[in-house]
Amino acid sequence: MKVLQKILAVCTIGCFLLIGACTHDNQELVLTSIKTITSTPNAISQGGTLTLSVTVDAVGSTSFLWNAATGAFSDPQNDTTQWTAPDVPGTYIISVVVTDDIGSEVGSIEVPVDVYLPTVSPSFVGINNCAQCHSGITDQWNGTDHAEALATLEGIFQDNNSRCLACHTVGYDPDIDNGGYDEVPVARLANVSCENCHGPGSEHNGDPSGIAISYDANTCGSCHQDEHHPYIEEWSMSEHATSLESAGGFVTQNQNCVKCHVSEAFVGFLNTGTTPAIADLTSMNPINCQSCHDPHSHEGEGQLRIASVDLVCGECHTAGTIEDPQDPGTPHHSQWNMLHGTDGLEYDGFEYQDSPHFLVVEGKCASCHVSMEPFGGQGSPAKTGHTFEPELRACLTCHPNATDFDINGVQTSITLLIEELQAELDAAIDTESVAYKQALYNLEFVEADASHGVHNYKYAKALLESSIQNFDP
Ligand code: HEC
Ligand code: HEC
Numbered sequence: 130m131k132v133l134q135k136i137l138a139v140c141t142i143g144c145f146l147l148i149g150a151c152t153h154d155n156q157e158l159v160l161t162s163i164k165t166i167t168s169t170p171n172a173i174s175q176g177g178t179l180t181l182s183v184t185v186d187a188v189g190s191t192s193f194l195w196n197a198a199t200g201a202f203s204d205p206q207n208d209t210t211q212w213t214a215p216d217v218p219g220t221y222i223i224s225v226v227v228t229d230d231i232g233s234e235v236g237s238i239e240v241p242v243d244v245y246l247p248t249v250s251p252s253f254v255g256i257n258n259c260a261q262c263h264s265g266i267t268d269q270w271n272g273t274d275h276a277e278a279l280a281t282l283e284g285i286f287q288d289n290n291s292r293c294l295a296c297h298t299v300g301y302d303p304d305i306d307n308g309g310y311d312e313v314p315v316a317r318l319a320n321v322s323c324e325n326c327h328g329p330g331s332e333h334n335g336d337p338s339g340i341a342i343s344y345d346a347n348t349c350g351s352c353h354q355d356e357h358h359p360y361i362e363e364w365s366m367s368e369h370a371t372s373l374e375s376a377g378g379f380v381t382q383n384q385n386c387v388k389c390h391v392s393e394a395f396v397g398f399l400n401t402g403t404t405p406a407i408a409d410l411t412s413m414n415p416i417n418c419q420s421c422h423d424p425h426s427h428e429g430e431g432q433l434r435i436a437s438v439d440l441v442c443g444e445c446h447t448a449g450t451i452e453d454p455q456d457p458g459t460p461h462h463s464q465w466n467m468l469h470g471t472d473g474l475e476y477d478g479f480e481y482q483d484s485p486h487f488l489v490v491e492g493k494c495a496s497c498h499v500s501m502e503p504f505g506g507q508g509s510p511a512k513t514g515h516t517f518e519p520e521l522r523a524c525l526t527c528h529p530n531a532t533d534f535d536i537n538g539v540q541t542s543i544t545l546l547i548e549e550l551q552a553e554l555d556a557a558i559d560t561e562s563v564a565y566k567q568a569l570y571n572l573e574f575v576e577a578d579a580s581h582g583v584h585n586y587k588y589a590k591a592l593l594e595s596s597i598q599n600f601d602p
């Protein structure tokens with residue numbers, strides 16, 4: 130490990146011990162007085178050499194004797210000498226005895242060897258510290274691209290480019306003396322690691338109050354931004370970014386809503402299997418990076434918390450299953466169920482078939498809703514797909530002639546069927562009958578899916594047609 134040698138202005142240390150006093154009785158004589166001891170530079174690495182110098186107010190002939198428990202002096206009997214440090218890190222005290230005609234005095238200075246002391250607290254300590262007590266998480270992290278972020282720069286000879294290091298290392302910030310990679314360019318501070326997300330860890334050492342957990346999207350967005358990777362910009366435009374505001378904010382006050390509308394509650398649910406109580410949540414953030422992505426583990430594709438994208442989205446975009454077919458209730462956000470052709474109200478005697486998207490579209494929801502495009506040069510930023518809106522470009526591999534989502538007029542025909550069933554229901558006399566409730570369920574199931582037949586045309590069509598046939602106003 131090498132400490133970055135900071136070439137600072139000469140450091141001055143002024144407070145010194147007086148020993149021996151004077152050997153003369155005459156009180157009127159002026160005592161020998163050490164004015165300053167300087168070390169240039171003020172810190173060095175193991176085996177390095179620095180220059181020490183002492184200035185004095187002396188009377189008559191003056192002699193010097195430098196002293197240290199270890200290391201070697203070039204000229205220990207001069208006012209200026211060089212000291213070569215031992216190859217063991219530590220803080221060393223170097224003293225000098227100055228003797229003149231009146232007496233002697235000793236002064237000392239502390240020299241850090243491979244011990245860099247940041248001026249800002251808390252400061253960055255690096256992953257070796259965290260690994261001592263969190264080896265499991267460290268092992269997981271090792272498998273992520275975050276653990277390779279500096280190697281990526283090395284691969285293209287950019288690992289010394291100051292424009293790149295802030296997002297590819299820990300604590301790189303030339304404006305602050307915080308022990309980051311710019312002060313100490315060593316392996317433990319390379320890459321994107323624990324302290325990029327948890328903040329500087331010097332005050333932690335096992336005390337939970339000395340370390341932070343952030344569910345703020347900006348923690349990720351501070352790096353995952355700009356035209357090369359505009360994740361935070363696109364996410365900010367998505368409805369996920371406003372999930373706390375649904376139903377006028379009621380979703381943050383009702384225990385039945387927080388699992389799918391509050392990031393902390395969703396993560397708590399995935400980690401423990403139960404949705405945490407609202408009272409136990411110390412913060413609330415909308416559905417964001419931390420909700421879908423596992424911060425530590427690369428087990429899931431794209432570092433997702435659940436290995437299958439289909440199930441990540443499907444954990445929230447689901448209507449659940451019908452408990453009582455006689456009174457099926459009101460389905461919401463039925464996208465997962467529709468895509469898979471399940472959980473509609475299926476009448477006896479009808480046949481329900483599926484369009485093949487759930488089989489042929491490999492990336493499921495993400496193929497159409499998280500469609501990426503690489504950075505195409507100035508003025509054509511990368512597309513990250515993080516608005517989560519479907520893109521026509523995602524359809525073209527399989528539907529090369531498509532000009533909009535209404536392929537073969539499918540969306541138009543589903544809209545017409547919705548209107549037809551709605552008209553029948555509007556004309557109903559008995560709105561408490563089982564037949565009415567079942568037909569209404571299917572209408573709302575298709576409407577709540579909101580893709581107008583794209584997710585699963587055959588299933589949507591069959592649910593609407595069978596309801597129209599089965600229901601008589
Ligand atoms: C200090 C900057 C920084 C922060 C903070 C950061 N990342 Fe990254 N992230 C990167 C860089 C740089 C890479 C690319 C590393 C490489 O490929 O060498 C990356 C890669 C990734 C990848 C791709 C992983 C893979 O294995 O394919 C994901 C996913 C990711 N980050 C998610 C997140 C999330 C979620 C957060 C917040 C919880 C976050 N990042 C915080 C800089 C950052
Ligand atoms: C604002 C933060 C930031 C800065 C500054 C930055 N990067 Fe990155 N870099 C990232 C993130 C975030 C990723 C991961 C992107 C992803 O996975 O989509 C990344 C990924 C990369 C990759 C992997 C390939 C890719 O695009 O996924 C390379 C190569 C790279 N950066 C090079 C550089 C170079 C060279 C510089 C300096 C000229 C630089 N980066 C500056 C944040 C940054």
Ligand code: HEC
Pocket residue numbers: 256259260263266267268270275321322323324325326327342343344396400419423424425
């Ligand atoms: C990309 C951002 C990111 C990185 C890098 C990261 N963490 Fe985390 N960490 C989080 C988030 C977000 C949570 C809370 C969500 C969760 O539990 O998944 C968390 C939770 C934790 C927790 C408490 C919950 C638990 O899982 O035990 C510990 C401990 C922890 N991280 C340690 C570490 C250590 C050690 C490292 C480095 C090896 C690290 N983290 C790297 C973002 C990150």
Ligand code: HEC
Pocket residue numbers: 254255256258259260261262263323324327329330331333334335336337338340341342
């Ligand atoms: C001396 C052992 C030790 C070291 C070193 C250490 N941790 Fe911890 N850490 C712990 C223990 C123990 C806890 C659990 C405290 C508790 O919740 O009772 C913890 C908890 C955490 C938490 C969760 C805090 C919370 O609010 O629940 C995070 C995040 C974390 N550590 C990250 C880190 C990071 C990052 C580093 C390196 C900079 C690190 N730890 C170094 C022992 C350590």
Ligand code: HEC
Pocket residue numbers: 374375376379380383385386387388389390444445446447462463577578579
């Ligand atoms: C199973 C997960 C889940 C639960 C639980 C949940 N929601 Fe939602 N909610 C969603 C999803 C997914 C969407 C977006 C679906 C869409 O637009 O098709 C949504 C959208 C909404 C919207 C429409 C968004 C808007 O701003 O127009 C409102 C309002 C809403 N939810 C209210 C609630 C309320 C109130 C509760 C609790 C009683 C609740 N949700 C519980 C998943 C859930």
Ligand code: HEC
Pocket residue numbers: 346349350353360361364369416417418419420421422430431432433438492495499515
């Ligand atoms: C609603 C869930 C969701 C949210 C919210 C979300 N992501 Fe993603 N992210 C995904 C999915 C799905 C993918 C595509 C994964 C795949 O297909 O491999 C992805 C891909 C990525 C990738 C590329 C991974 C790779 O392997 O190339 C990065 C980097 C990333 N997200 C970062 C972020 C950041 C940063 C945020 C917050 C600003 C964020 N994501 C918010 C679901 C989400």
Ligand code: HEC
Pocket residue numbers: 368369371372373374375388389390395416420421438441442443444445446494495498499517518519579
């Ligand atoms: C933790 C729950 C959760 C997860 C996981 C989730 N969503 Fe959402 N999603 C919501 C909520 C809640 C809303 C509505 C927010 C609002 O309108 O306020 C929403 C809204 C949306 C919308 C906009 C709906 C509209 O009416 O325009 C799309 C599109 C969407 N999500 C797609 C996805 C995709 C694709 C995935 C998986 C990559 C995903 N979501 C994962 C909860 C979730």
Ligand code: HEC
Pocket residue numbers: 439442443446464465468486490493494495496497498517518519534578579580581583584
């Ligand atoms: C074959 C591509 C495809 C797949 C796969 C797919 N979607 Fe869609 N989705 C669409 C299209 C196209 C629309 C209709 C958009 C429109 O008409 O504006 C849509 C509509 C939606 C909507 C309504 C809000 C909006 O953006 O208009 C949500 C929410 C949604 N999808 C979520 C999901 C989820 C969750 C999954 C996985 C369970 C999924 N989708 C799978 C293409 C797809």
Ligand code: HEC
Pocket residue numbers: 484485486489490491496497519520521523524525526527528533534535536537539540582583586
């Ligand atoms: C991986 C290939 C693939 C992708 C990507 C894909 N589709 Fe399809 N889609 C199919 C197949 C296969 C069918 C079934 C064709 C049939 O039954 O004749 C289909 C059927 C459809 C249908 C029903 C057409 C009919 O006449 O029955 C619609 C509408 C549709 N897709 C829309 C879309 C849209 C919109 C997108 C992009 C958002 C998309 N698809 C992306 C493969 C794909």
